[in-house]
Amino acid sequence: MKKYEIKLDRRDFLKSSTMLGVSTIAPGVFFQQLAHGRDLDEPASSKIRWGMLINTNQCTDECDACVTACNEEHGIEDFGRPTTDTQWIRKLTLTSETTEESINVPMMCQHCENPPCVDVCPTGASFIRADGIVLVNKHTCIGCRYCMMSCPYKARSFVHENLENQLPHAPRGKGCVESCNLCVHKIDNGENNTACAEACQKDGHQAILFGDLNDVESDISKQLKKYESKEVRSDLGLNTAVRYRGI
């Protein structure tokens, strides 16, 4: 099978997200100053595959730094309606049915290599970038929610509410579906880290490690080599970019 079927180049995506930002947030204001990590003309590279390794042993009960950081980074508001409120990342508490021990598992879009959400999307709005990040194009998503039906990880949220005060780098839209974008704006301006991983590091837990899975020299690759890790529902053969230790 071909590795990544849909290659939208980064400029197209940025262009479209910037346009959406312009039209929905602040008419008349242009957001052209996206920080440059790589040249804007350079498309996302298939040599890279971004991913995360989550060490559940380091994730503590009370902490929700990753969730808060994600919400702040992308301007995700809480409308006080938990069944319809958007959640890109959530913390699962797992209790073993045999030992009754419990573990904490931060859960988000797993950035599958063979993403069911991309397969089912009628318009091709759900797509996977060359560097493995699964995104939703907010211009072509019609809000049919078929991708939500198909996602095995319940990673996606539908925007049920009118949104205000959106952030320029994170345009969102009522009636569209969204999910974790691996902080694509941070990757594209060269920060190469996600808000959740940063917050977790800052709080001293080091439970989330972000990096390039294809680079043998990266921390994440080294750790993956050294320690046993798992894919959630590996039986589905989706080859996820988010891996877990301690489950």
Add this chain to the structure above:
Amino acid sequence: MRDKTDYIIIEFSKAVFFFGVVVLSFIALGFYSFLTLEHEGHWLTGMNNQVVWGLPHVFAIFLIIAASGILNIASISSVFNIKIYKPLGRLSALLAICLLTGGLMVLVLDLGRPDRLIVAMTTFNFKSIFAWNIFLYSGFMAVIALYLWMMFEARYNKFVGKVGTFAFIWRITLTTGTGSIFAFLVAKEAYGALAAPLFIALSLLMGTAIFYSILYWMDKGLDVPLGSEIIARFRRLLIYFIFTVFYITILSHLTSLYVTKNHDFEFFLLFSDNIYTLLFWVCQIGIGTILPLFILYNKKLSISPLGILLASLLVIFGGFTMLYIIIISGQAYPLDLFPGYTENSSFYDGAIASYTPSIYEIMLGLGGVGISAAIYIFAIMILDFTPKNLDDEHTLYSNNKEKIKTE
């Protein structure tokens, strides 16, 4: 062969007026709901991030598969050449268009971004069964339009059989496509491979029941006499299809029970203390299957037009509930991400999701029904879709002259 039936154009009458008033109020409700949801967002519905497809989808899929099923009556006459159904051919095709339009309308108006319909019609991901369905639906419209043309033009009547066969194949594909929307969800235990045959059987049943209800209305409201022969035939069709649906339902639950990983879901659906179990046993099996069968086999009721109507309405109710159960329960039942663990989160992992349709969803669904009915009433008032008389003498003999002579 030429169609020798007399057709009429329906004139304005009291019955038409009342029908129109009901239809227009449905459409108004649907439109109001659409505007409100478009303005406020979907949080006003009962749907959420757990149950993402709700009552509007039940309405939409119901209407779409009923559209395919209602064309069966035309198929029986032109493909299988059973002449008594010939006078119903035009109506059958018209009703298929009506129901399909209504169903698609609900589907589109429930989208998060209905304004982007044009995107859906121009940008396709050919891996998506959803995208294929858009082709199947628009193609179906075109095929029926052609079919109708062949039926209306006396000199083209001879092609009705061929076009009818084509339409027949198309509609089976269409229902399979609709069922497959569910068959392709890898992680959901609820939706097995039998979705497609089940949808086909259900479509035949719904189509027959709806068609009969309309014939009954034509008899009472439009003075198109309905003969006992047609009634008896519809009774038999209903019985066949009820049994077929019932059989496939049992089969799909048994095959699902055979697969160990599906036990929990089957148990949840069939034997636990929740709304779906109740709906399944009481509404789908009790009211929607056993009760109509009882009526259809009852000595007195089975020959009464009203009895068959009652059975049809119960069957429609049962079929609607069945779709509700299929669509909603599969989503309400939690995904098992970590076997061997109980899961808990702010995003309702590991919990059975709750879903209560809101008034907006009901209005949206009724709007779709209203659209279907409006096209029907409008069409029969401008074109001669309606057979003048469906009593035994007309249906048995008008198109069967050759046969009578030789007998």
